[in-house]
Amino acid sequence: MRHIMAKSLAPTDSIRDYMAAQEKKSLLRFLTCGSVDDGKSTLIGRLLSDTKQIFEDQLAALEKDSRKHGTTGDDIDFALLVDGLEAEREQGITIDVAYRFFATPKRKFIVADTPGHEQYTRNMATGASTADLAIVLIDARQGVLRQTRRHSIIASLLGIRHIVLAVNKIDLVGFDKTVFDRIVADYDEFARELGFVSVVPIPMSARFGDNVTSRSERTPWYSGPSLIEHLETVSVDEAAVELPFRFPVQYVNRPNLDFRGFAGTVASGSVSQGDEVVVAKSGKASRVKRIVAQGGDLEQAVAGQAITLVLEDEVEVSRGNLLVSPAARPQVADQFAANIVWFDEQALLPGRSYILRTETDQVSATVTELKYRVNVNDFAHEAAKSLDINEVGVCNLSTRAPIAFDPFAENRTTGAFILIDRITNATVGAGMILHSLRRAENIHWQSLDVGKRGRSDLKNQRPAVFWFTGLSGSGKSTIANLFEKKLFASGRHTYILDGDNVRHGLNRDLGFTDADRVENIRRVAEVAKLMADAGLIVIVSFISPFSAERRMARELMAEGEFVEVFVDTPFEECARRDPKGLYARALSGEIKNFTGVDSPYEAPQNPEIHLKTLGRSPQEMAEALEHWLTERDIAEEQYDNGGGI
């Protein structure tokens, strides 16, 4: 009967012995990658099957699945074991990474089976980010392909130093040594620049098991190890414990006034009670008083351990900072260069603001310069204005506040970050820091004696930035013009920044691509900020189609200073009015990248002022705006005078 468990064969003592032996085994995390249909999933199925990791009920389910979805005739289709999503089994492809676990008498393994399709490169990168070795599969009939190269470059960028080059389906080329040799030579030629420590080529048939767990008699010309032999013995020790001490503070544990512990995972090095440590961002020093753990304090902790540190002194430390060795400190900077792998359908645009996240820190960041894009075929450095999905490039970044880091090449934990889209919250890119940029260190803020408050008080007003956004022809300029006239008449100091006018001067070098639109807004937002600092009421009248840039502008200004005005006129009405004849030309294809026609407009979700223009006169709306400003100023005055501070 199936519900009877096999009796335990071993007495209690030997179970304890067995466990002790298990505990001493090392762990290897690896991934399988390469192009579509090179046999990645099949190889993992083979590994799991040959190392006896597949249970009887799973095997029965697999046989059933193979009959339904299989692509291997009457044989079991091992790919169905790892392609765990319905869509994957139906389409016969791998979409996302699957993690599987197996062990041999010598080692434990976590394997990430990653997809080969270019569109799922982000999932391959996910699997690679935690791996120490990559098995790059190649179909012996196809040789080195574009995806083989792309995956090898990404593996290299993500810090993988060990490659197994699995020349698979060797049975389909008659176990021909010359085919194998030619592929190996091709790959070596290409991979020379990728900095791998070891590249071990193995001729293989994942489907039939040749050279997977044992050496095959059908490749007598091959004298190297089988795949399992190699995986069991390859040394990938990163020796993170040999590196300087790095402790990203993750969580401040403060259950009561008597206890303040800094919780986190030791990224590298080790720490002992009594050690001197330094707070990376402030340079303040203290000593480790206790390493707290349930069941008794620890004397020492090493890389990889999740611990709680108590310091001797009350130093200021919060999440996102690092505690480090005083002898070898990380870099602290707000401008640095990095390799970036881009994951998102929306291209990376220099000038656009993203959220940059390290293991525990989070800060606004923009790419200030895209230095070059890497061509995955020949490593050529190509000039580019944006990075598209699955592309790799080198960028300069600027963060709103300094972060503490090491170059990725020196420390995989403290040198990595991800980029997050501010609107969708999607993870849009991964970054590996190269080095800090000198110029950040040499430019400091000049402090000035006359301030914004003084300048605006002299004008007897509060600065504000009225940011008009809306389609071309929606009425922005007309309303802005009337609004300014009213303010002027009541003695206020104002300035209008108009999209068309600014494009004749400051922004005359910019076109209408997404990248240029982002830069257009960045510049005008910075100018508006300077004008607000001068005490002015600024009226910005720009289409500003992307919510990310409007948010960036908002965050540049002081609290309450940014007033988003959505001039909401339906597309049909704008096209009908067509004051400059542009819609007619855009709709006929004569003008490219026209907002609302072939370039998107992202309407504001929560504007301070929403002007639905249909049926309302510009005069009436300008009055409404003036009324809004008066109300705001009265409210703020009451707050100031009412002892509210």
Place this chain on the structure above:
Amino acid sequence: MNIALTHLQRLEAESIHIFREVAASFSKPVMLYSVGKDSSVLMHLAMKAFYPAKPPFPFLHVDTTWKFREMIAFRDQMAQKLGFDLLVHVNEDGVREGINPFDHGSNTHTHVMKTVALRQALDKYGFDAAFGGARRDEEKSRAKERIFSFRNAQHAWDPKNQRPEMWKIFNTRIAPGESIRVFPLSNWTELDIWQYILQENIPIVPLYFAKERPVVERDGMLILKDDERMQLRPGEAVENRLVRFRTLGCYPLTGAIESEADTLEAIVGEMLTARTSERQGRLIDRDEAGSMEKKKREGYF
């Protein structure tokens, strides 16, 4: 200097890191407590992660009203002993409609009393992150899931469009109404769980240990007759057999195994020679092909 961490130390550190990341990044986390062995390990790790403080979040048990009685007793006893904040949620609509696994089948019962109940509880309290004890080695769609797994405002999982998850840098950002399911045990195997329970001496529900229990053989499974709500069908008889459970859920849907393993060592010994997976004893996974994935897309853990 002895520097190499053991396998279990590495797993423990990874899980603790995940717990702390959630506590630092979310405003209202909760831990789903299902009373099984994985929940016991999860709870043990949560206590360690925040020591000397208590875990800064409540524990939620979604009670289908069909759990083994011993599970409920164990749950209440643990809550008292460890002093954590225990929330129990029952889908009262389902109770009123009399939804049960015998008349409505495992599919409907699980959907109404577990998946819908969970969604109700998450909405009621407004939790933005929920820990679960799922492991990637359990089932093939779970092998595909991220550690921080995004759910939209309808609690649905979109397996074809998961966020990349790089290194240990977790994207914890969500819009109002959205949430993240977090799986600190993602990289543990069933054997790791048992070895850790043995090493740390973690209390578990006694049903995991072999004992003479009254069981009925039904649909190829041994079902424990836990209370009077289970009616015998013609030809069925209650027998006392030496059995234990490898996994625990609703008693009418969970098969016992015949076993003599009455100590943790014996259970580990049994594991080493096991030829079937633990979820074999769970009726709900086998209702239809891809059934776990389907349930997860609807909001099941």
